[in-house]
Amino acid sequence: MRRRRFLTLSATALGGTIVYRLDRTLALVHAQSAGKIRVPLRFFDERQALTVAAAAARIFPTDESGPGATEAGVVIYIDRQLAGPYGRDRHRYTQEPFEDGVPEQGYQGKATPREVYRDGIGLLGADFDRLAPEAQDAKLRQMEDSYFFSLLRQHTLEGMFSDPMHGGNAGMVGWQLIGYPGPYMSWAQHIDQHYGKAFRPKPMSLAEVVGHKVTPGEDEA
């Protein structure tokens, strides 16, 4: 059995509570604790995780417009997706022959998302997370047209805005950032109201809405 791997994160960074105000300013009012937290990794080793976390943080940075991939825990989300059925192409058609097509025929590569990440992380280099932000951006710009980058960008958005049960969007920071309330059961009393005015109910996760834990797809066989 493989040795357990962890990613050590600053708790002030991950999952602080963001208050969303109607004037669109954001405030991080409370962090879970001042210490470090260790998150078990399912697919990456710590070095790979730090690299992916750094790249996701350039795609969706933490800056004056609010928290980003770091606070949402995007790397945790990506780690779980790659460890699960999606990462090994459980539901993709993978019969040979693999041939290059025209773009209109869609992705024809043989590489699974896991393999695409392994290669992409290699191209970013072992010291990527320790480079200055400008140097990180320059590296990412060089690979902007690659399949790896398109996956990384898409997965960063998924990690920002998917339900917290998938490992990202910690404390629902992503939803608070854009004023998305999550999967409420009913808007029947509101759908034809609030014309032109921001209606921003407090975000609720799926587990909070339905009142029990829901098994995410990445935990299925």
Place this chain on the structure above:
Amino acid sequence: VKTLPKVDVVIAGGGWTGLLMAKELGARTGLTVVVLERGKPRKMADYADGMDELDYAIRLRMMQDVSRETVTFRHTTADRALPLRQLGSFLPGEGTGGAGEHWQGETPRFFPHVFEMRKRLVDRYGAGRLPEGCAIQDWGVRYEELEPYYTRAEQLLGISGQGGIDPFEGPRSAGFPTPPMKLAHVPAMFSEAARSIGYHPYPLPSANLSKTYKNPDGIIRPACEYCGFCERFGCMVGAKAQPSNVLLPVIGKQKRVAVRTDANVRRIVHKDGKATGVTYFDANRTECFQPADLVIVSSWTLNNTRLLLLSKIGEPYNPATGRGQVGRNLTHQVMGGIRLLFDKPLNRFMGAGACGIMMSDLDADNFDHGPLDFIGGARVAVGNSGARPIANFGAVPAAVTSTWGSEWKKAAIESFDRVGGLGAIGEHASYRANYMDLDPTYRDQYGDPLLRMTIDYTDNERKLAAYIGTKLVEIGRAMGASEVVPPDELQRYDVVRYKGTHIQGGTIMGASPETSVLNPWLQHWQASNLFILGASAMPQNPSGNPTLTLLAMTMRTADALVGKYLKSPGSLA
């Protein structure tokens, strides 16, 4: 091969049309009926905790598992077809109820023009106006013959809407069973703007109920909650009509009707010009032969066509000679929406699949094509189906050119709830060059050849999309958008971007066995005990959503089976 006890009727495919036929036969005859569905069983309780964008709308939990079977695609016969290794431009369902479980529920009727498109266009403009290589043909059934079934289908589902506003709608023998849905902000803006230009906007006909409704079978369903999780999801309250909440509760009480899941039909077995049953693999990969007197195929457009080709029933279509029928007239649709940016919040997270406003002024031949250089039109609509964040985050004003990093992030956060879409679904005419056959290279999980799609757009679709695009921009400006992003020129057909799950053709119906597979009763021209249900029968794509028409056609065929065929089996045409 394990031979099972014979039944009267076997139905391959447990979606809207197959289950509707099973319900009708179960209610009105004493026949034994077996429905074979290749996916898993589904029931309403499955959807209670299904409001998760990632697993359902992005990872496509309810869709066909293409690791086992997919289709291949190329633009022309000169190109190499490659498999759709992941779904994209359309989303076939899997499991009881099929795609009917995760549809939006938009249910317009087709215009009378649609059923006689070729005749009417030639009469009005002359045959010289049809596009080069065009293969459009009339259905062999007219709106007037289908109208009573449209009414029955609307009553089965409880369709919400309002007649009498759209000047182009066909005559209705009854009003909508339930009133229109509530009006959300963006559709309201569209409605006002369209009216100011002189168009005739009306509430989008909807299978998401506006109020509690009891249908003629006694099925009671509640009003929609506008939760924003319709398309790609099952409805957790049953407000959206789905086979699992409209048909299965009735079928469950019918002693002679059985639904077998994990039953993947591979061949229609036939002898001396008649179908004798089907073979299928069960969950243990045991091959079973299910004999039956009557074989009904209802496994969605692409698989209906594939089953005929694999079973060697009828002559495969050859695009070089124009001979053969099976596989001809493949059409999809032409998507052309534009993006509008507003300077106020829109609260677009709320909504329902068919909560919206549409107009028919630019559809079909509802406007004069005399001075224009194309045929066809588009249904123009603004929906409010619930803007979920993964799929909708990222749109920015045109001045922002980056797609990641601080500048983009700030603009995308500001724009997230200020983007409204103005949607157009254009007609896709049929052409001699667009068709389906069996792929020579790629195979499914059992080693059978995949279906191969050969399809591309032509100048007619590009001109149609460009014309509609200019009209959308005018409407967008009238809606007061701060930024109106004009549409890109229509590109070549691709299987990547979602266009809608409305694919037609392959086993088309028509007036002559020379140019169609089915007669106007959806009965195979040669094998008279074989019926094929679904959009594979449509000779070309009308812009409107097809489900209501499929249900109406299925009811018409059920009437013909019960009233005529069972008394004296043979050709109904």
